[in-house]
Amino acid sequence: MDSRISEPVLGPRSEDTLPASVTTAVKVVIVGGFGVGKTTLVGAVSEIRPLTTEETMTQAGAGVDDIAGVERKTETTVAMDFGRITLSDELVLYLFGTPGQQRFWFLWNGLFEGALGAVVLIDTRRLEDSFDVMCRLEERGVPFVVAINAFPDAPSYPMSELREAMDIPDTVPLIDCDARSRGSSRDALLTLLRYLHTLTTTPPESR
Amino acid sequence: MSDPTHDRPRTWEEGGPERLYVITSGRSVAAEDGPLDVVTLIVTKKDVPGSGMQPEHAAIIHICDYPLSVAEISAYLHLPVSAVTVLLADLLESGHVEARAPIPAASLPDVELLEAVMHGLQNL
Ligand SMILES: Nc1nc2c(ncn2[C@@H]2O[C@H](COP(=O)(O)OP(=O)(O)OP(=O)(O)O)[C@@H](O)[C@H]2O)c(=O)[nH]1
Ligand SMILES: [Mg+2]
Numbered sequence: 001m002d003s004r005i006s007e008p009v010l011g012p013r014s015e016d017t018l019p020a021s022v023t024t025a026v027k028v029v030i031v032g033g034f035g036v037g038k039t040t041l042v043g044a045v046s047e048i049r050p051l052t053t054e055e056t057m058t059q060a061g062a063g064v065d066d067i068a069g070v071e072r073k074t075e076t077t078v079a080m081d082f083g084r085i086t087l088s089d090e091l092v093l094y095l096f097g098t099p100g101q102q103r104f105w106f107l108w109n110g111l112f113e114g115a116l117g118a119v120v121l122i123d124t125r126r127l128e129d130s131f132d133v134m135c136r137l138e139e140r141g142v143p144f145v146v147a148i149n150a151f152p153d154a155p156s157y158p159m160s161e162l163r164e165a166m167d168i169p170d171t172v173p174l175i176d177c178d179a180r181s182r183g184s185s186r187d188a189l190l191t192l193l194r195y196l197h198t199l200t201t202t203p204p205e206s207r
Numbered sequence: 208m209s210d211p212t213h214d215r216p217r218t219w220e221e222g223g224p225e226r227l228y229v230i231t232s233g234r235s236v237a238a239e240d241g242p243l244d245v246v247t248l249i250v251t252k253k254d255v256p257g258s259g260m261q262p263e264h265a266a267i268i269h270i271c272d273y274p275l276s277v278a279e280i281s282a283y284l285h286l287p288v289s290a291v292t293v294l295l296a297d298l299l300e301s302g303h304v305e306a307r308a309p310i311p312a313a314s315l316p317d318v319e320l321l322e323a324v325m326h327g328l329q330n331l
Contacts, residue, residue: 010283011269011270011271011272011275011283012270012273012275012279012283017272017273018248018273018274018275019273020250020273020274022248022274022307023248023307024307024320025246025247025248025276025307026246026316026320026324027244027245027246045331051278051279051282051283052282053245053278053281053282053287053288054281054285054287055287055288055289056287056289082278082282084276084279085327085328085331086327087323087324087326087327087328088323088326088327091323091324091327092248092276093324093327093328094245094246094276094278096245096278110244110245110288111245113244114244114246116316116321116324182331186328186331189328190325190328190329193321193324193325193328194325196316196321197318197321197322197325200316200317200318200321201318
């Protein structure tokens with residue numbers, strides 16, 4: 001047995017508490033491949049140090065009877081970082097960084113549901129990672145913008161070439177972003193919000 | 208610092224499947240059926256006594272003096288969202304906490320809400 005002292009659960013530090021008046025919470029998802037800068041972006045704009053929530057992924061063997069419960073399943077723990085921005089006395093925005101690889105798609109249930117939209121972060125050294133992500137978001141009807149997180153040794157392509165290579169529709173905003181910069185990360189979020197605003201206020205036939 | 212004579216197990220870092228099974232008494236809430244989202248805000252109701260309850264329940268009541276999202280509760284308790292959802296269902300039913308529901312999943316969100324989010328971001 002574990003013999004470490006049982007500490008009281010530490011909640012948020014007093015400076016990290018939300019105003020009691022907050023009534024509405026919205027969420028935006030930052031999605032992208034491994035090491036593309038998701039946590040960096042969340043941390044750059046979050047008012048709290050990014051927190052981590054874990055979910056376990058259960059992989060039962062094919063054809064195994066789950067009810068019998070005899071077969072030992074493998075459990076993998078996947079961490080998801082998130083941050084928070086209090087926008088007003090009533091409104092708070094949560095940002096979730098989630099991996100884009102297919103094996104993590106199980107995390108997306110419940111995460112994208114009710115989300116305003118997503119920022120797809122792209123590293124131009126690994127474009128293929130993002131292709132599946134965008135298809136998947138389209139399938140789910142999640143509106144998204146695409147942000148290119150520029151790494152110093154990454155090849156630089158003209159936007160029009162990237163758009164064509166990745167088959168990004170003309171209507172979907174494609175922007176440059178430095179995930180380390182608060183201003184740049186905030187602008188990526190604003191680009192998403194403006195896009196959502198356009199989608200909401202423009203009748204579908206005139207898009 | 209550790210105290211080997213202290214016999215209460217430290218629960219929060221032991222999120223193994225068996226441990227979670229005990230905490231939630233083997234129950235689970237199907238994500239699509241549950242009313243709780245990762246950003247549903249939970250607040251403790253002031254007037255309900257919390258004595259004699261399971262430590263995990265007591266911990267939630269303790270940290271939700273001010274509103275906290277389900278995701279934050281999960282992070283502070285080191286428990287998966289799925290386990291926290293089960294615990295919260297108990298506390299909602301017993302009236303110890305209240306939930307402030309997030310914006311319901313709609314194909315496109317309300318314009319006024321989007322404008323409020325944009326306005327807040329512009330003021331960052
Ligand atoms: N030069 C440069 N480095 C960056 C940028 N954004 C992130 N990095 C660095 O890239 C590394 C990975 O960034 P993370 O934010 O951890 O990426 P992530 O997407 O959360 O990674 P995983 O969660 O492991 O998939 C870190 O060392 C960052 O400091 C950027 O815009 N420019
Ligand atoms: Mg990360």
